[in-house]
Each structure stands twice: as C-alpha cells, then as structure tokens.
Amino acid sequence: xxxxxxxxxxxxxxxxxxxxxxxxxxxxxxxxxxxxxxxxxxxxxxxxxxxxxxxxxxxxxxxxxxxxxxxxxxxxxxxxxxxxxxxxxxxxxxxxxxxxxxxxxxxxxxxxxxxxxxxxxxxxxxxxxxxxxxxxxxxxxxxxxxxxxxxxxxxxxxxxxxxxxxxxxxxxxxxxxxxxxxxxxxxxxxxxxxxxxxxxxxxxxxxxxxxxxxxxxxxxxxxxxxxxxxxxxxxxxxxxxxxxxxxxxxxxxxxxxxxxxxxxxxxxxxxxxxxxxxxxxxxxxxxxxxxxxxxxxxxxxxxxxxxxxxxxxxxxxxxxxxxxxxxxxxxxxxxxxxxxxxxxxxxxxxxxxxxxxxxx
Ligand SMILES: Nc1ncnc2c1ncn2[C@@H]1O[C@H](COP(=O)(O)OP(=O)(O)OP(=O)(O)O)[C@@H](O)[C@H]1O
Numbered sequence: 001x002x003x004x005x006x007x008x009x010x011x012x013x014x015x016x017x018x019x020x021x022x023x024x025x026x027x028x029x030x031x032x033x034x035x036x037x038x039x040x041x042x043x044x045x046x047x048x049x050x051x052x053x054x055x056x057x058x059x060x061x062x063x064x065x066x067x068x069x070x071x072x073x074x075x076x077x078x079x080x081x082x083x084x085x086x087x088x089x090x091x092x093x094x095x096x097x098x099x100x101x102x103x104x105x106x107x108x109x110x111x112x113x114x115x116x117x118x119x120x121x122x123x124x125x126x127x128x129x130x131x132x133x134x135x136x137x138x139x140x141x142x143x144x145x146x147x148x149x150x151x152x153x154x155x156x157x158x159x160x161x162x163x164x165x166x167x168x169x170x171x172x173x174x175x176x177x178x179x180x181x182x183x184x185x186x187x188x189x190x191x192x193x194x195x196x197x198x199x200x201x202x203x204x205x206x207x208x209x210x211x212x213x214x215x216x217x218x219x220x221x222x223x224x225x226x227x228x229x230x231x232x233x234x235x236x237x238x239x240x241x242x243x244x245x246x247x248x249x250x251x252x253x254x255x256x257x258x259x260x261x262x263x264x265x266x267x268x269x270x271x272x273x274x275x276x277x278x279x280x281x282x283x284x285x286x287x288x289x290x291x292x293x294x295x296x297x298x299x300x301x302x303x304x305x306x307x308x309x310x311x312x313x314x315x316x317x318x319x320x321x322x323x324x325x326x327x328x329x330x331x332x333x334x335x336x337x338x339x340x341x342x343x344x345x346x347x348x349x350x351x352x353x354x355x356x357x358x359x360x
C-alpha cells in the first residue's frame with residue numbers, strides 16, 4: 001500500500017506562510033504531481049510528508065495511519081532531490097546499492113535488485129563509474145535508480161528533471177511514466193513545469209501561496225480550471241482573457257464586441273466576467289456565428305503553426321493558426337470562437353462560472 005494524505009498542513013517561516021492549509025489525498029499507486037510556481041510551497045509540502053519539516057499545524061497519514069510524529073525513517077518513503085546527492089567516491093553500483101546495504105540485504109539479492117533497476121533506467125554500462133565520470137543526466141538517472149531500488153511506501157520526487165537539458169528532460173518524462181507503470185508504486189512528484197505535470201500525472205494538485213487551488217486529472221485542470229489563476233498558469237500559450245458581461249442571450253464585451261451567450265453558462269446578467277479563450281479554440285477561418293472583430297498585432301511563426309496576436313480593442317487574443325497563414329500587421333479580421341470550449345470567470349472572485357449540468 002502507498003496511500004498518502006495530508007490534512008490542513010500549516011507552516012510559516014518568519015513572515016512567509018509557506019503552507020496555508022494544504023490538504024491532499026494521494027491514492028495508492030498514483031502518479032501525483034504537485035504543480036505550482038516558485039515559492040508556492042511545493043518542496044515544503046514534500047518535506048512535510050517526508051517528516052523533514054516541523055509543522056505548525058496539520059496531520060500526515062500514511063496508509064490511513066497517523067504518521068505526523070513519526071521519524072523520517074519510520075515513514076518508509078524514498079526521496080529524490082533536484083541535486084543528485086550521490087556519494088562522490090562510490091561507483092554508481094555502490095550508490096544504488098547503498099539503501100539496500102543500510103537495510104542489511106544479502107549481497108546476491110542486492111546485485112539482482114541493482115541490475116533490475118539499472119535495466120529499467122538504461123544505465124547498465126555506468127555501474128562501475130564514479131559520479132565525476134558521468135554527465136549530469138547520467139547522475140540524475142543513478143540518483144533515480146537509488147530511490148527506485150527499494151520498495152518504499154511511496155516515492156517523493158522534488159523536480160528531479162530540472163538539471164537536465166531539454167531533450168533529455170523530454171525523454172526522461174516518458175521513461176518515468178513507463179517506470180511508474182512497471183513498478184506500480186505511489187509517486188509524489190513536485191514541479192513548476194506545467195508541461196511535465198500535464199504529460200506525466202494521473203492527478204495534479206495546483207498550489208499557489210501555500211494553498212491548493214485545484215486537484216484533478218490533467219484534462220480536468222486544463223479543460224475545467226477552477227479559477228482564473230489556474231487557467232493562466234496551466235497551458236501555453238497563456239489563455240487570453242476578455243472582460244465582458246452576460247446580457248440576455250448575448251455576452252457583451254467591454255471593448256464593444258458581442259457573442260452569443262454560451263449554452264452552458266449560468267452567469268448572472270450584468271455581473272463582471274472574464275471570457276477565457278485558449279489559442280487552440282480560436283481560429284482565423286470564417287465559420288459559425290461566434291466571431292470577434294480584431295486586428296493583427298503580431299505574428300510568431302513556430303514551424304508547424306503560427307501564433308497570431310490579435311488586438312480586440314485594448315485587449316489581446318492569442319490565436320493558434322495554420323503555418324501558412326497570410327496576413328500583415330494592422331490587418332483587420334474576424335476571429336472565430338469555439339464557445340463550447342470557452343471559459344467564464346467571475347471578474348471579482350476569479351472563480352470559474354459553474355456550467356449547466358448537461359454541458360459539464
Ligand atoms: N528554511 C526556510 N527558511 C525560510 N523560508 C523558507 C524556508 N523554506 C522555504 N521557505 C519559504 O517558503 C516559501 C515556500 O517555499 P518552497 O521551497 O516550499 O516553495 P517551492 O514551491 O518548492 O518553490 P521552488 O519551485 O522555488 O522550489 C518560499 O517563500 C520560501 O522562500
């Protein structure tokens with residue numbers, strides 16, 4: 001088993017409220033990602049689970065049992081840090097074997113376990129080398145292998161791919177999800193990289209200023225962000241937001257535009273709203289009744305497509321268009337909006353406007 005739950009974790013460092021009531025239910029066997037910007041409290045959450053942080057309030061339960069006052073060792077969790085923290089004088093084999101040696105496992109069993117995990121991480125040929133003879137990416141794999149060689153209750157990983165170059169990072173994302181599937185343990189993985197979170201997680205908890213903003217599957221967090229902040233943090237390019245109000249069967253923009261009111265919207269007439277539109281839900285092709293008038297402000301060719309900045313009054317939309325799009329700066333055009341995929345947020349609270357049940 002490897003269920004991890006936290007309830008109302010609070011921790012202040014001087015004036016900084018690093019954790020402000022963090023409650024998480026991490027199911028056994030899940031790949032659970034804690035996502036948030038720098039300073040959100042991700043590392044502190046992980047350290048609290050590991051027993052490395054003295055909490056001001058809150059509890060940590062492991063497999064349903066209160067472990068709040070257990071020592072780190074008694075919790076039986078393996079932690080991988082951003083820095084590899086390998087023993088410099090030991091070979092990769094000895095580094096990976098060290099947690100098993102500490103548990104006095106017989107050496108033939110250790111050899112089998114190290115070979116198995118080395119195979120999983122494709123590092124068989126590195127086993128005789130010392131850290132100084134390895135690249136950063138290789139050391140990172142050895143550090144992961146050292147954590148994965150045991151079968152702890154759960155694996156806690158703090159941005160373990162941060163020090164890798166982009167190509168290796170992308171490869172390791174696939175590797176880690178594959179390893180998770182073949183090992184089947186609980187992974188609690190901290191990152192500030194939303195692509196990493198969306199591509200690897202079963203469940204994502206989005207953290208900001210020590211508070212959980214939303215917990216959900218990657219598609220829930222992306223397609224049904226709980227609030228304007230999550231909508232802006234998850235997704236690249238960033239979601240565009242236009243101020244508007246609902247009025248009868250129309251949405252009326254502060255910049256003078258008007259769109260049919262989305263069928264799913266429960267927004268109250270006259271209340272200040274923000275219409276959230278992702279770049280892929282906008283098009284420069286003329287179809288349908290939902291169109292916004294604007295002018296081209298910028299063109300960013302990305303190879304397979306072009307990102308177009310369109311000015312709508314004083315507000316800006318990012319549109320994902322075909323690579324072959326023509327168009328010149330200042331050109332007037334209409335942007336087609338996929339209203340079923342649009343988002344509405346209350347401009348005062350930032351909370352997503354609830355959707356009618358049949359459209360949710
Ligand atoms: N030992 C400490 N002493 C003082 N302040 C701390 C300490 N540890 C963390 N903090 C503060 O608590 C807040 C949360 O820090 P934490 O490291 O948990 O954030 P994070 O989300 O992991 O950020 P990053 O992505 O930059 O690692 C930050 O404002 C940080 O400066």
